[in-house]
Amino acid sequence: MAHLGSRRGRVLALPAGLALTASLGFLPSGAASAAELSEVPAAATVAATGEKLSYVVNIEGGRWTASSVKKAIAAAGGEVVIAYDQIGVIVVHSQNPAFAETIRKARGVVSAGATRTAPLTVQGDDSVGGATEELTAAEATAAAATASGEQDPLEPLQWDLPAIKADKAHQKTLGSSRVTVGVIDTGVDDTHPDLAPNFDVKASANCVSGKPDTTPGSWRPNPGESDHGTHVAGTIAAAKNGVGITGVAPGVKVSGIKVSTPDGFFYTEAVVCGFVWAAEHGVDITNNSYYTDPWMFACKTDEDQKALVEAVTRATRYAEKKGTVNVAAAGNSKFDLAADEIVDNSSPNDTTPGDRVIDPSECFDYPAQLPGVVTVSATGATDLKASYSNYGLGVIDIAAPGGDRTEYQTPDAPAVNGRILSTTVNGGYNYKAGTSMASPHAAGVLALLKSTHPYASPAALKALLYAQADERSCTNPYDIEGDGKIDAVCEGGKQKNGFYGAGLVDALDAVRKW
Numbered sequence: 001m002a003h004l005g006s007r008r009g010r011v012l013a014l015p016a017g018l019a020l021t022a023s024l025g026f027l028p029s030g031a032a033s034a035a036e037l038s039e040v041p042a043a044a045t046v047a048a049t050g051e052k053l054s055y056v057v058n059i060e061g062g063r064w065t066a067s068s069v070k071k072a073i074a075a076a077g078g079e080v081v082i083a084y085d086q087i088g089v090i091v092v093h094s095q096n097p098a099f100a101e102t103i104r105k106a107r108g109v110v111s112a113g114a115t116r117t118a119p120l121t122v123q124g125d126d127s128v129g130g131a132t133e134e135l136t137a138a139e140a141t142a143a144a145a146t147a148s149g150e151q152d153p154l155e156p157l158q159w160d161l162p163a164i165k166a167d168k169a170h171q172k173t174l175g176s177s178r179v180t181v182g183v184i185d186t187g188v189d190d191t192h193p194d195l196a197p198n199f200d201v202k203a204s205a206n207c208v209s210g211k212p213d214t215t216p217g218s219w220r221p222n223p224g225e226s227d228h229g230t231h232v233a234g235t236i237a238a239a240k241n242g243v244g245i246t247g248v249a250p251g252v253k254v255s256g257i258k259v260s261t262p263d264g265f266f267y268t269e270a271v272v273c274g275f276v277w278a279a280e281h282g283v284d285i286t287n288n289s290y291y292t293d294p295w296m297f298a299c300k301t302d303e304d305q306k307a308l309v310e311a312v313t314r315a316t317r318y319a320e321k322k323g324t325v326n327v328a329a330a331g332n333s334k335f336d337l338a339a340d341e342i343v344d345n346s347s348p349n350d351t352t353p354g355d356r357v358i359d360p361s362e363c364f365d366y367p368a369q370l371p372g373v374v375t376v377s378a379t380g381a382t383d384l385k386a387s388y389s390n391y392g393l394g395v396i397d398i399a400a401p402g403g404d405r406t407e408y409q410t411p412d413a414p415a416v417n418g419r420i421l422s423t424t425v426n427g428g429y430n431y432k433a434g435t436s437m438a439s440p441h442a443a444g445v446l447a448l449l450k451s452t453h454p455y456a457s458p459a460a461l462k463a464l465l466y467a468q469a470d471e472r473s474c475t476n477p478y479d480i481e482g483d484g485k486i487d488a489v490c491e492g493g494k495q496k497n498g499f500y501g502a503g504l505v506d507a508l509d510a511v512r513k514w
Contacts, residue, residue: 049095050095050096050097051095051097051118051119052093052094052095052119052120053093053094053095053099053114053115053116053119053120054081054091054092054093054114054115054116054120054210054267054269055078055091055092055093055094055099055100055103055112055113055114055115056089056090056091056092056112056113056115056268056269056272056307056308056311057069057073057089057090057092057103057109057111057112057307058088058089058090058109058110058111058112058307058310058311058314059088059089059090059108059109059110060088060108060110061088061108063085065088065108066083066085066088066090068106068107068108069090069103069106069108069109070083070090072103072106072109073090073092073103073106076094076096076098076099076102076103076106077094077095077096077099077102078092078093078094078096078099078103079092079093079094080092081093081209081210081211081269082210082211082273084272084273084276084315086276086318087272087276087311087314087315087317087318088110088314089272089311089314089315091210091211091269091272091273093120100112100113100114100303100304100307104303110310111303111306111307111310112303112307113303113304113305113306113307113308114304115267115268115269115308116265116267116293116294116348116350117294117348117350117351118294118350118351132227132424132430132431132432133417133419133430133431133432134430134431135154135157135421135428135429135430135431139157139416139417140153140154140429142414143155143156143157143414146414150170150171151246152238152240152241152242152243152244152245152246153242153243153244154244154245154421154429155167155245155246156414156415157245157414157415157416157417157421158245158246158415158420158421159381159401159411159412159415160235160381160401160403160420160441161246161248163379163381163383163401163504164248164400164401164441164445164504164505164506164507165506165507165508165509166246166248166444166445166507166508168507168508169448169507169508169510169511170240170246170250172508172511172512173251173448173451173452173511174240174249174250174251174252175237175249175250175251175252175447175448175451176251176252176450176451176454177198177251177252177253178253178451178454179249179252179253179284179285179447179450179451179454180200180203180252180253180254180255180282180283180284180285181236181237181249181252181253181254181255181283181284181285181286181287181443181444181446181447182203182254182255182256182257182274182277182278182283182285182286182287182324183229183232183233183236183254183255183256183257183286183287183440184257184259184271184274184275184278184286184287184288184290185228185229185232185233185256185257185258185259185260185287185288185289185290186221186225186226186227186228186229186230186258186259186260186264187206187219187220187221187222187225187226187229187230187256187258187260188204188219188220188221188229188230188233188254188255188256188258189220189221189227189230189423189424189425189426190204190219190220190256191220191427192230192234192423192425192426192427193241193243193244193427194234194238194239194241194243194244194245194423195230195233195234195237195238195239195254195423196239197239197241198237198238198239198247198250198251198252198253198254199253199254199255199256200253200254200255201216201255202255202281202282203253203255203257203278203281203282203283204219204255204256204257205218205219205257205258205277205281206218206219206258207257207258207259207270207271207273207274207277208258208259208260208261208270209269209270209273210267210269210270210272210273211273212273212277218258219255219256219257219258220256220258221258221425222262224262225260225262226260226264227424227425227430228260228289228432228436229256229258229260230423230424230425231420231422231423231424231430231432231437232287232289232422232436232437232439232440233254233256233423233440234247234422234423234429235247235248235420235422235437235440235441235444236248236249236252236254236287236440236443236444236447237249237250237251237252237253237254237444237447238250238422238423244423244429245421245422245423245429247444248440248441248443248444248445248447248448248507249444249445249447249448249451251451252444252447252448252450252451255278255281255283257274257277257278257283257286259271259273259274259290260290265293265294265349265350266290266291266292266293267292267293267294268292268308268311268312269311271292271312271315271367272311272312272314272315274286274315275312275315275316275318275319275324275326275367276315276318276319278319278324279315279318279319279321279322279323279324280322283319283324284323284324284325284446284447284450285324285325285326285327285443285446285447285450286319286324286325286326286327286443287327287328287439287440287443288326288327288328288329288367288368288373288439289328289329289434289435289436289437289439289440290329290436291331291365291366291367291368292308292312292366292367293348293349293350294347294348294349294350294351295308295347295348296344296346296347296349296365297342297344297347297358297360297363297364297365298363298364298365298366299358299362299363299364300362300363300364301362301363305363308366309364309366309370312366312367312370313366313370313371316367316370316371316372316373317371317372320372320458323457323458324458325374325446325450325458325461325462326367326370326372326373326374327373327374327376327439327440327442327443327446328367328368328369328373328374328375328376328439329368329375329376329378329402329434329435329436329438329439330368330369330375330376330377330378330389330390330391330395330396330435330438331365331368331389331390331435332378332388332389332390332434332435332436333388333390334387334388334389334390334487334488335390335391335392336390336391336392336488336489336498337360337365337369337390337391337392337395337396338360338392338393338394338395338491338498339360339392340359341357341358341359341360342357342358342360343355343356343357343358344356344357344358344363360392369395372458374397374398374442374446374462374465375395375396375397375398375501376396376397376398376399376400376435376438376439376441376442377389377390377391377396377398377399377400377402377435377438377499377500377501378399378400378401378402378403378404378433378434378435378437378438379399379400379401379402379438379500379504380401380402380403380404380408380409380418380433381401381403381404381406381409381410381411381412381415381418382409382410383472383504384404384409384475384478384480385399385475385478385480385488385490385499385500386402386403386404386409386433386434386435386438387404387405387408387480387481387487388404388433388434388435389402389435389438390435391488391490391498391499392498393491393492393496393497393498394498395498396498396499396500396501397466397501397502398442398465398466398469398500398501398502398503398504398505399438399469399472399499399500399501399503399504399505400438400439400441400442400445400504400505401420401437401438401441402420402433402434402435402436402437402438402439402441403418403419403420403431403432403433403434403437404418404419404433404480405418405433406418406419408480408481408482409480417431418433419431419432419433419437420432420433420437422437441505442465442505444507445465445505445506445507445510446461446462446465446510448507448510448511449461449464449465449510451511452510452511452512452513453513464510465502465505465510466501466502466503467502468506468509468510469501469502469503469504469505469506470503470504470506471494471495471500471502471503472494472497472499472500472503472504473493473494473497474490474491474492474493474494474497474498474499475490475499476489476490478490478499
């Protein structure tokens with residue numbers, strides 16, 4: 001998601017690809033009761049010549065409300081794509097430039113807003129791209145030569161597994177095949193030999209339009225699209241099968257829930273669809289390594305942006321109510337998310353971004369910091385906060401390996417690269433770094449926890465995750481670039497601080513029955 005210094009893209013342009021996320025949520029304001037509902041008076045002429053945009057309309061009041069609001073939507077020149085009655089969110093397309101302003105006047109509508117600033121036919125954003133460092137044949141050969149009988153051939157290059165004691169956890173269990181982690185992302189290539197054994201087809205779908213598509217293979221990235229979701233999936237659940245790498249929880253299932261457009265945008269309607277789909281198809285944990293476009297920070301003081309955060313907040317809460325733990329990456333912009341103000345120069349990213357100073361207590365990067373979502377910062381091979389990782393006391397819940405530039409944090413041999421090695425499309429493997437790579441480590445540990453405690457609630461699983469984390473004190477002064485300049489300041493104590501939250505995830509403790 002973000003290029004170094006811009007935080008927008010899906011993959012951060014360190015010498016290897018870095019991917020991102022973060023967010024902070026809020027509660028919707030009060031809504032009209034069902035008894036107060038009425039339709040929007042039909043305008044004499046509804047403008048239908050503007051650019052076709054997508055909207056979310058958030059309502060309260062039950063099914064009668066939904067029926068009334070749908071009539072108001074039609075009167076305002078809108079076409080319902082899908083209605084998620086279980087959370088009171090309706091996805092709408094309209095060419096009426098005044099659609100949002102009009103539908104907000106309908107009784108029963110809590111909020112409504114355009115999910116984008118460019119028309120539905122937008123093309124040309126290459127932000128999913130970014131530098132990715134390839135695994136060389138020499139590295140693969142050397143790794144296989146050093147692999148023990150219990151290791152997959154490329155596992156010696158995965159410094160991240162022993163960093164969280166996953167290698168020791170695997171001696172006890174690989175995780176349960178009854179547990180599924182949903183990768184809400186750019187799509188997952190389930191034909192990869194390291195992913196195919198653990199792929200859950202029934203829990204997979206394409207949600208890009210805002211409406212789930214279960215056509216076989218629709219959840220895969222198309223040729224030329226990002227391998228980001230495939231990389232994330234491998235970190236979580238690459239099979240321990242004598243091939244390639246090993247995932248944090250190599251015995252659990254993984255599903256692909258595609259929410260990214262071909263150009264790399266993660267729009268609200270797709271994200272809402274992803275969470276609702278996961279909630280209703282047996283997904284125990286979701287991983288979210290993105291932020292929801294087009295606003296890096298969506299402000300509740302803006303009527304459109306407020307509606308977007310509200311819709312996704314409803315979806316994440318619904319998923320948790322159904323038993324799903326939602327995990328998300330904190331972001332790759334070096335931001336202190338607990339600061340008084342942040343300069344956002346990348347929004348809206350689907351048309352023309354501009355500079356704006358935002359208050360992170362009023363403007364939120366979502367879904368990563370919505371209520372109940374586990375927000376994950378990234379560490380490198382020497383156990384320090386990664387150079388790019390966002391941070392913030394009271395914002396970061398936990399830390400996990402996301403990798404860093406090798407020159408900043410060099411791993412111990414036989415590993416040779418400071419980034420995270422995982423699966424890519426067409427059966428391959430490559431290195432990436434980012435909080436997008438940290439989040440799936442946390443999701444994998446949660447999958448091991450769910451395997452060990454199959455009846456534990458989301459709240460209980462999160463409590464265990466935090467309680468079992470290996471505490472990390474603040475690392476001040478923090479000069480990761482070694483140039484004599486302080487790059488960030490960590491606040492808080494050993495048990496909870498802005499760099500590492502409750503500490504580094506611990507896979508070994510996750511498989512112990514206390």
